[in-house]
Amino acid sequence: MPLMMSEEAFENDESDYQTLPRARVNQKQRGLGWFILGGWKIVCCSCCEWLAHICRRKKELKARTVWLGCPEKCEEKYPRNAIKNQKYNVFTFVPGVLYQQFKFFLNLYFLVVACSQFVPALKIGYLYTYWGPLSFVLAVTMVREAVDEVRRYRRDKEMNSMLYGKLTVRGKVQVKSSDIQVGDLIIVEKNQRIPADMIFLRTSEKSGSCFIRTDQLDGETDWKLKVAVACTQRLPALGDLFSISAYVYAQKPQLDIHSFDGNFTREDCEPAIHESLSIENTLWASTVVASGTVIGVVIYTGKETRSVLNTSHAKNKVKTPHPHLCFICMTSPC
Known part of the structure; x- marks a missing residue:
């Protein structure tokens, strides 16, 4: 009886060894499918968050000894006493405004829908019915942001120039x-x-x-x-x-x-x-x-x-374009 049990045990072990490679293949397939179907987004987001954390890492704030009338005796280099409330510069203005607009899912969705109309198989109606309202909203947003940036620049310059x-x-x-x-x-x-x-x-x-x-x-x-x-x-x-x-x-x-x-x-x-x-x-x-x-x-x-x-920078005002594009989904080919 013990001999028969051990033979069954060996038989079970052999079947396990036969199915093990197949299980590993299935596991690899599931892992590859997970990565293709959406895992890559998690990996990319994790990498981006890590890089952003490294770039935004702030200098450690410390206590200090300040001698009266002797800035040269300061042990460390402290930040300039300049006020800067601008959110963009010449190079980051357009990318920054576009990012602030399309970081929201609904705005990004309508951008994808508009881009899809360049594909003949997906085209519904005329291009201007998609890109016209979207371009108008983006143009208004950029003009408004540009005006706000100029105003912030002038206020900062006035404050920094006070004697x-x-x-x-x-x-x-x-x-x-x-x-x-x-x-x-x-x-x-x-x-x-x-x-x-x-x-x-x-x-x-x-x-x-x-x-x-x-x-x-x-x-x-x-x-x-x-x-x-x-x-x-x-x-x-x-x-x-x-x-x-x-x-x-x-x-x-x-x-x-x-x-x-x-x-x-x-x-x-x-x-x-x-x-x-x-x-x-x-x-x-x-x-x-x-x-x-x-x-x-x-x-x-x-x-x-x-x-x-204690200043919390105001978030970008987002003017969602979907009210102007709500007719897109109802548009049908003539």
Whole structure:
């Protein structure tokens, strides 16, 4: 009996070996069919996502030590303080607009239908009934996007060209907003917009504080009280900011506009002076000075400012062409 069981076992094993190659062939066929019927899309999308992730990989944001009035002492290279809201350039305008239109399935569907009319076996009706409405919608979209791009360019140019007072060892000089660097000492007058994220050092107000309007930052129209660093506010003259050895330690750029952690240190005296910094000592970019004149040291510029980090770029407005093409499916040869 044990012998018979073992023979059956061997017989079963032999049949398994005979069917195994066929199973492998079927598995390969299924794999090839899966790839042809749609698997290639998954593979391509995965590769594109990986490449896009590599290309979009952002520089790691870090905390920083900023010396007052000494941009050259910065340990790293920080972004330019330039505002750029344009979505395209001369080379990417047409491809970019077309991509924004046809990345949606419905728009892409009507494009494929229109292209199919060049095939005689699939042709239904006249070409202009397909390409006329589609071309019209694309032309209107491109004109609208071009006008919006020009407006954005002009606004950015105006903001980047605004002049501010910058304190140097030789006195006050005028500097464009786009040329402001981390570590610069910037003077902002009343009703003037703050060009970059700064630590509030001095004010013309005797109270050592000022009010700012934050409507462009958080959408609120109220005023917020800001307090200057006590050590620098007590200095007898404005030029004394260059006679001391002091720096600000600032946390890495954050999204939260309602909090800040940092320290102010003056090390040229005994003992060294240390002051904790909070949100009350900050002057965020895009806010407006509502009282007095303020002087601050720049700690974040450009795309690292709170206002830019919290900006969600508007998506392209898509005008779907299908209302103009809905008659395509009903068109029949005459």
